[in-house]
Amino acid sequence: MSQVQYQLSSAGENALMLYFEQRIDPAISVLVQQACELIRAELSEHLLDILPSYASILVVFNPFSTDLYRVRRQLQDCLQQLQSANDSTGKQIELPVYYSEESGPDLARIASTKNISIAEVIRRHQAVSYRVYAIGFAPGFAYLGEVDPLLQMPRLSTPRAKVPRGAVAIADRQTAVYPAPSPGGWNLIGLCPTAMFTPGATPVMPVAVGDEVRFVAVDKAEFIRLGGEV
Amino acid sequence: MSSYTVLAPGVLSLLQDLGRFGQAALGLTTGGPMDPQSAYWANRLLSNPQGSTLIECSIGGLQLKANGSSYIAVTGANAALTINGKAAQAWTTHKVSNGDVIELAMASQGLRCYLAVAGGFDVKPQFGSTSTVLREGVGGLNGNKLQAGDSLPVAQVTSLPRLQLPVQYRPQFNRILTLRLIEGYQAASFASTERQRFYLNSYQVTPQADRMGYKLKGSAIRCQQSQLLSEGICYGAVQIPPDGQPIVLLNDRQTLGGYPKIGSVLSLDCALLSQAGAGVEVYFTPISAEQAHNALCLAKVRTDAITSQLVTL
Numbered sequence: 001m002s003q004v005q006y007q008l009s010s011a012g013e014n015a016l017m018l019y020f021e022q023r024i025d026p027a028i029s030v031l032v033q034q035a036c037e038l039i040r041a042e043l044s045e046h047l048l049d050i051l052p053s054y055a056s057i058l059v060v061f062n063p064f065s066t067d068l069y070r071v072r073r074q075l076q077d078c079l080q081q082l083q084s085a086n087d088s089t090g091k092q093i094e095l096p097v098y099y100s101e102e103s104g105p106d107l108a109r110i111a112s113t114k115n116i117s118i119a120e121v122i123r124r125h126q127a128v129s130y131r132v133y134a135i136g137f138a139p140g141f142a143y144l145g146e147v148d149p150l151l152q153m154p155r156l157s158t159p160r161a162k163v164p165r166g167a168v169a170i171a172d173r174q175t176a177v178y179p180a181p182s183p184g185g186w187n188l189i190g191l192c193p194t195a196m197f198t199p200g201a202t203p204v205m206p207v208a209v210g211d212e213v214r215f216v217a218v219d220k221a222e223f224i225r226l227g228g229e230v
Numbered sequence: 231m232s233s234y235t236v237l238a239p240g241v242l243s244l245l246q247d248l249g250r251f252g253q254a255a256l257g258l259t260t261g262g263p264m265d266p267q268s269a270y271w272a273n274r275l276l277s278n279p280q281g282s283t284l285i286e287c288s289i290g291g292l293q294l295k296a297n298g299s300s301y302i303a304v305t306g307a308n309a310a311l312t313i314n315g316k317a318a319q320a321w322t323t324h325k326v327s328n329g330d331v332i333e334l335a336m337a338s339q340g341l342r343c344y345l346a347v348a349g350g351f352d353v354k355p356q357f358g359s360t361s362t363v364l365r366e367g368v369g370g371l372n373g374n375k376l377q378a379g380d381s382l383p384v385a386q387v388t389s390l391p392r393l394q395l396p397v398q399y400r401p402q403f404n405r406i407l408t409l410r411l412i413e414g415y416q417a418a419s420f421a422s423t424e425r426q427r428f429y430l431n432s433y434q435v436t437p438q439a440d441r442m443g444y445k446l447k448g449s450a451i452r453c454q455q456s457q458l459l460s461e462g463i464c465y466g467a468v469q470i471p472p473d474g475q476p477i478v479l480l481n482d483r484q485t486l487g488g489y490p491k492i493g494s495v496l497s498l499d500c501a502l503l504s505q506a507g508a509g510v511e512v513y514f515t516p517i518s519a520e521q522a523h524n525a526l527c528l529a530k531v532r533t534d535a536i537t538s539q540l541v542t543l
Contacts, residue, residue, distance in 0.1 A: 010414035012494030013522035015464040017415060022459055036255075051254045051462030053486055058254075058462025063526050068519050134460060136486030139257040139366050143460070180367070197256075199356055199368065204256060 004031060004082045008075060014048070014063040018075060020055045024145055024173060026131050028055045031082060033089070033210040038078040043071065052209055053134040054143070090132070090210035095177065097168050097190040097215045098223035099125070103230060104168070104189035106153075114150055124148040125168075125189060125215055130175060132211045140179035140197025140205050144213055147175050159185035166191045166228060168215065179205075193218075193228030232298025232328075234347065236380040240291030240334065243376040245351060245369065248281035250359035254485050260465065261361035261369060262481050264288075264441060264504035265342055266497075267401060267533075268306035272346035274537060275303035275323045275393045282350025283360045285376065287343045290336040292376075294345070296326040301348040301390045307340030307403065307505060321400055322543070323392040340403035340505040349385035363482050365442070392543040399536045403505040406432075409478075410499050410517045410525070411468065415491035419455040420470075427451060428492065428514060433476060435503075435510045441482040443469075444503055446512060450474025453490040460486040466495035468514075478503060496522050498529055 007019040018035065020028050032052045039050060039059060046066040051058040061071050099122040101107055111118045130144035137143075147170055155171045160183065163169070167178040169186030178184060179196035192215075197205055207213060218226070236243075246269065249262025263269035263286050273282050285292065290309045296302075304311050304320045311318045312333045318324050320343075326332065334343055353360045353371065362370030371380055420428070433448035451474045463469075467479045469489045478495055479487075480503075495503065496517065503512070517525070 010412060010493075010519050011462075012412055012414060012464040012466055013496055013519065013526060015414075015494070017461065024459065048251050049254045049260075051485060053461045054459045056459070056461040058464060060251075060254075060464060063523060064530060067523060134486060135255060136257045136460065136462075137484055139368070141257055209255070 004079060006079055008072060011058060015058060015060045016068070016071060016075065018057040018059065018079075022055050024054055024133065029131055029133050029210065032057060035078060035082055038081055039075065042074045042078050046071070051136070053136070090208070090212055092212045092214070093207055094214050094216050095192050095194050095206075096218040096223065096226055097192050098220055098228060099190035099217050100220070103191040106187040107189050110151065110153055110170070110187060110189065113153070116150065121151060121189065122217060124151055125170075125175070126217060130213045132207050132209050132213060135205070135209060138179065138182055142176060142196070142205070142207050144175045146173045153187045155185040156187065159183050163188065164191070166193060168192050191223065191228055191230065193223050193226035231352075232296075232300060232384055232386040234300075234382045234384060235295045235297060236376050236378055236382065237293035237295055237331065238291060238378055239376040240287050240293070241289035243285050243287045243292050244362040244364070245283050245353055245360055245371070245376070246286045246362065247283050247355075247360045249361050249481065250357055250363070250369070253357045254462065256357075257485055258357055258366060258368065259363055259482050259485055261359065261363040263344065264481055265306055265344070265501045267501050268342070269344045270533065271321065271395055272303050272305040272344040273350070275305070275321070275395065275540070276301055276346055276348045277390060278346060278348065278350050282346065283353050284344055284346035284350065287334055287345060288341055290334050290343065292334045292343075292345065294332045296330045296332065297328060298386050299325070299327050300384055300387055301325055302332060302345060304334065304343055304345050305395075306343040307337035309337040309343050310335035319394070321395040323390060323394070325392070341507055342505060347384050348387035348390055352383040352385065365482060394541045394543055395536070396539060396541060399539065401502070403502065406511045406513070407499070407502055407506060408513045408515055409503060410496040410522070411493045411514045412496065412519050412522045413493040413516055415467065415493060416453060416455055416458070417492050419453050419490060420451065420492055421454065424451050424453070425492070428476075429516065433512045435506050435508050435512060437508045439508065441480060443477045443479040443483055444506075446476045446478070448475070451476065451492070455490050458488050458490065460488045463487050463491070464494055466497060466500045467491045468493055468495060480504060496525060498525060
């Protein structure tokens, strides 16, 4: 069992940042996920918020019930218990996607940029099992990685004013489903009919950090049957 | 059950409680009152439990009609308050009766007023909070800002002590602010000359300042690190994008971001910044995390002490 590498840094008056090795790596993501569980249990009612990402955790505590020194020591205790290279405990999720030039306005551009067919773009996007690395930017927006190197595309130089709900998109090494209409600069390749964020529902989101996601192509009729709208 | 009817919402009126905590992992931001100190006094003047739902009215122009007898208090920015056309004092409990019209004019000093009612507005919380975040469509009435015709339910209250916060305890919203900053995040990636430039020069609040964040204008600051893996952003974090102009991220900030941050502004000072309009001059000064903790605890003790100084009318 190797020692987990981390760094504790101040973030604000009642916030500490826990940094692991700064790279996108499933093994680090597993550490983030496990550390979050330990920290939630250890800080319990003193924890105001906890925000996991690719290789960091923001810990926000109640400054009137605890203090920086105590929280710092508790975080160090949690990290002592962490063991590297444990298996992921996430669930496996399949998300249907209607891939087409109608639902994915950037498909053709990706294909021509990479000199492959549109069918190959669609095939490669489904061929990978993606890990949920982080949730943020907007409610229910899950950052999934990593995208096949041949499909990696930079963000648009001018973001679109409106990306539709359910848009399946690629930016660099990441892919995502837009949970609600919003401005966005990612490359759009299809539409997913699954609701990614439903206030009042249990669970609110079909995915959580640490889950594995696979995309499965459906035709337009099936997409509409599943509740999708073009 | 009684209620208030929104006759005119003004520039931007939002229902808020203390904010939405513990939901950041779903991508939900905190929201909450931009000036929590003023919001605190609005509820306190009505003997409400802290975090009772009130209205944050930015810039002014709010008009409400009371349906039933109730009590109100307005705090925060300096804006003329009238009840049935008659001037009424801010930072004071007022009794209102069925049919009374409450009007807030445009703010002359500060930006945001807080209007609380006895018992608080009775709105169903979403994700543990009634705070409205427009970008997320969450909180308030169906995630919206207040609109003419909205009906806001409240408890009928017939008797409350009338209180007033003495003038000397009311916050001052100055044209020059010094924001205390706890260094952190990527602070070490800013060269010492860049940090000196940051602390020695003044910045101006730009028109790009809203509930999400305040963009400032002044000497550009360079960071040796340009892009990083997206990471959690706390309240008051000062982000330095590639143009070098700082952005103080506030209540409705995005939960994750990938720009370098030099540290975070003390919450007490974020509240004052939130009352500042374009052109206000801002200085930063570094404090340690220990000093920040002391400042927070002392401010709480001070607030408790002032609470015992409230004048009964």
